[in-house]
Amino acid sequence: MSPRLARIGLFVAAASAPVVFVLVPIAAFLIMSFWRVETSQLVPDMTVANYAAFFASDTYPRVFIETLQLCAIVAVIGVALGYPIAYLIWRQHGRLRYVLLLLFAIPLFMSYIVKIYTMRSILGLQGFLNQGLVTLGILDQPSLLFIYNRLAILLTMAVIFLPFAILPIYLSLERIPRSLVHASADLGGAPLASFRYVILPLSAPGTIVGALFVFVLALGDFITPQMVGGPSGFTIGRVIWSQFGLAFNWPFGAAMASLLLLVAFVVISLAALIARRQRV
Amino acid sequence: MKTRISRRGFLAGTTAAGLTLAAPAIVRAAGGELRVLTWEGYAEPEWVEPFKAATGAAVSIVYVGSADEMFARMQGSKGADYDVVSFDTSIFPRYIDAGLLAPLDVAKVPNAANLAPAFQHVEAIMRDGKQYGMPFGWGSLPLVYDKAAFPTPPDSWEAMWDPQYVQQVISQDDANNCITLGAIVAGVKNPFNLSDADFETVKAKLIALKGNLLTFFAGFDEGVNIFAQNGIKLMYSMGEPQVPALQKLGVDAALTIPKEGAIGWLDCWVMSAGARDPALALAWINACLDPAVGKVLTEKSGYGNTTNTAVNDAAGMTYGDRLIWLLPAENYEKRVQVWNEVKAA
Numbered sequence: 048m049s050p051r052l053a054r055i056g057l058f059v060a061a062a063s064a065p066v067v068f069v070l071v072p073i074a075a076f077l078i079m080s081f082w083r084v085e086t087s088q089l090v091p092d093m094t095v096a097n098y099a100a101f102f103a104s105d106t107y108p109r110v111f112i113e114t115l116q117l118c119a120i121v122a123v124i125g126v127a128l129g130y131p132i133a134y135l136i137w138r139q140h141g142r143l144r145y146v147l148l149l150l151f152a153i154p155l156f157m158s159y160i161v162k163i164y165t166m167r168s169i170l171g172l173q174g175f176l177n178q179g180l181v182t183l184g185i186l187d188q189p190s191l192l193f194i195y196n197r198l199a200i201l202l203t204m205a206v207i208f209l210p211f212a213i214l215p216i217y218l219s220l221e222r223i224p225r226s227l228v229h230a231s232a233d234l235g236g237a238p239l240a241s242f243r244y245v246i247l248p249l250s251a252p253g254t255i256v257g258a259l260f261v262f263v264l265a266l267g268d269f270i271t272p273q274m275v276g277g278p279s280g281f282t283i284g285r286v287i288w289s290q291f292g293l294a295f296n297w298p299f300g301a302a303m304a305s306l307l308l309l310v311a312f313v314v315i316s317l318a319a320l321i322a323r324r325q326r327v
Numbered sequence: 328m329k330t331r332i333s334r335r336g337f338l339a340g341t342t343a344a345g346l347t348l349a350a351p352a353i354v355r356a357a358g359g360e361l362r363v364l365t366w367e368g369y370a371e372p373e374w375v376e377p378f379k380a381a382t383g384a385a386v387s388i389v390y391v392g393s394a395d396e397m398f399a400r401m402q403g404s405k406g407a408d409y410d411v412v413s414f415d416t417s418i419f420p421r422y423i424d425a426g427l428l429a430p431l432d433v434a435k436v437p438n439a440a441n442l443a444p445a446f447q448h449v450e451a452i453m454r455d456g457k458q459y460g461m462p463f464g465w466g467s468l469p470l471v472y473d474k475a476a477f478p479t480p481p482d483s484w485e486a487m488w489d490p491q492y493v494q495q496v497i498s499q500d501d502a503n504n505c506i507t508l509g510a511i512v513a514g515v516k517n518p519f520n521l522s523d524a525d526f527e528t529v530k531a532k533l534i535a536l537k538g539n540l541l542t543f544f545a546g547f548d549e550g551v552n553i554f555a556q557n558g559i560k561l562m563y564s565m566g567e568p569q570v571p572a573l574q575k576l577g578v579d580a581a582l583t584i585p586k587e588g589a590i591g592w593l594d595c596w597v598m599s600a601g602a603r604d605p606a607l608a609l610a611w612i613n614a615c616l617d618p619a620v621g622k623v624l625t626e627k628s629g630y631g632n633t634t635n636t637a638v639n640d641a642a643g644m645t646y647g648d649r650l651i652w653l654l655p656a657e658n659y660e661k662r663v664q665v666w667n668e669v670k671a672a
Contacts, residue, residue: 109671171556195494294664
């Protein structure tokens with residue numbers, strides 16, 4: 048076997064896994080979104096009726112837009128929490144920096160469902176938050192203010208996806224040469240001015256990438272809203288989910304999933320573009 | 328596709344999967360063999376062993392966890408792989424239309440005389456004057472309440488709509504069950520066959536309920552935990568077993584079937600169109616209608632039985648005649664859509 052042939056063989060072997068496990072399922076989805084259902088049977092077809100039905104609905108497009116808004120707010124909260132943490136880690140020296148970084152990455156190794164339950168037990172009527180507030184005398188009695196509403200969704204998602212905000216922000220901070228920060232100080236820049244004119248602009252790309260990561264992850268999450276959101280925990284992910292059970296309208300579900308995928312793809316491409324420009 | 332009432336999910340996670348794999352191995356030479364396709368709890372040793380001794384036949388049991396899986400197994404062999412099957416009344420048309428069931432020769436099931444009055448004339452198991460099933464086990468989707476808040480049981484589902492209990496009410500999240508309950512409470516004549524106008528009525532009714540809910544819950548344990556942790560007073564329950572589970576967590580809970588009625592599910596034994604030995608299959612169905620079997624079913628599994636009223640009464644399951652037995656609904660896709668609209672409102 049010639050080295051060239053061997054190289055091609057190796058490439059095929061390496062490429063086959065993502066093709067089989069990622070591209071083929073996605074392609075199957077896209078194809079199914081053009082099918083239709085007739086008397087509980089899937090019928091292969093080439094119809095855009097599912098997409099038309101989505102845009103004609105007076106409920107689903109609204110739920111889609113509300114979900115996008117929700118995820119945008121989650122992204123903003125994620126960055127608002129993530130940036131100070133990443134900055135704090137970056138300001139540390141030596142081993143402490145990596146210990147802290149590891150500490151904030153540990154939730155990544157935990158089960159996602161466990162994290163939701165944990166958040167629920169923190170925010171719930173008998174949760175730590177309420178107990179703390181009652182003990183401190185801030186509340187007279189435990190409140191349902193923090194659970195089974197929109198606030199609970201925002202808080203839970205922001206916390207669950209926090210590591211995905213912290214890591215890209217930290218990476219972009221670490222790329223800033225210390226000499227630039229020193230130069231700013233040498234030229235008389237107060238710490239706040241150095242931050243405002245040097246650090247913040249240079250870490251902006253990583254911050255935006257972190258926000259987009261959180262946005263996309265929140266977009267695909269239909270369990271958190273349902274579990275902590277109460278009556279307001281209804282998102283487009285849940286609409287898609289509902290088409291695969293009792294309703295048995297897989298093609299309609301596939302069409303909505305394809306639209307969701309399209310939005311996620313655009314957002315990820317944007318993140319990739321920003322990340323690449325930073326490297327220059 | 329129909330999905331099984333989630334009570335099955337409760338059991339399925341535990342042992343059904345393992346048994347489904349293991350059970351087909353229990354096969355003996357053809358001849359005296361009965362092949363049973365059923366839910367967990369419906370073919371217990373307490374009546375399987377006496378049946379084996381009485382008939383000399385072997386019994387092979389296959390458990391499944393969902394109605395869809397059960398139908399797929401029957402459809403796959405056109406019924407030839409099984410002799411007797413059990414499922415609830417709402418799925419009968421699907422099986423009869425597919426030609427998977429054989430009508431029962433009621434004369435060969437003398438124990439049918441043991442059936443309690445509420446189960447002697449079930450319309451859903453009849454087709455063209457022929458009877459296709461024998462009622463065996465049942466349960467309901469009741470209103471569960473906290474006795475501390477209700478010294479006397481709430482007499483109407485409307486209690487869930489009472490603004491006095493805002494954020495102290497939770498509901499299950501099944502599209503079909505919720506639409507059906509909305510129709511029952513709104514007084515729609517046939518809650519399983521809604522017109523477009525009915526759907527609008529039900530939708531408005533359910534949107535009003537949503538304003539009173541703390542949250543929906545998805546699963547037996549989930550409902551029990553949310554109830555216990557958040558001072559809930561009323562719950563549209565997924566089934567009787569949630570009450571003892573709540574009591575175990577220290578909630579003084581009870582269930583009631585309000586005056587409007589409540590959804591009931593009624594599982595029946597049927598004979599497969601491909602039954603190898605119809606006489607043996609009928610003997611099994613007959614054996615299951617022994618009041619002694621009903622006693623074990625209720626005391627061991629917590630399901631209502633159809634033959635032993637005294638045991639039902641002792642277990643508090645006195646309301647079989649006030650339940651609205653599940654029927655196939657007019658359009659499941661429409662129900663999911665309306666339910667989505669309620670949740671998005």
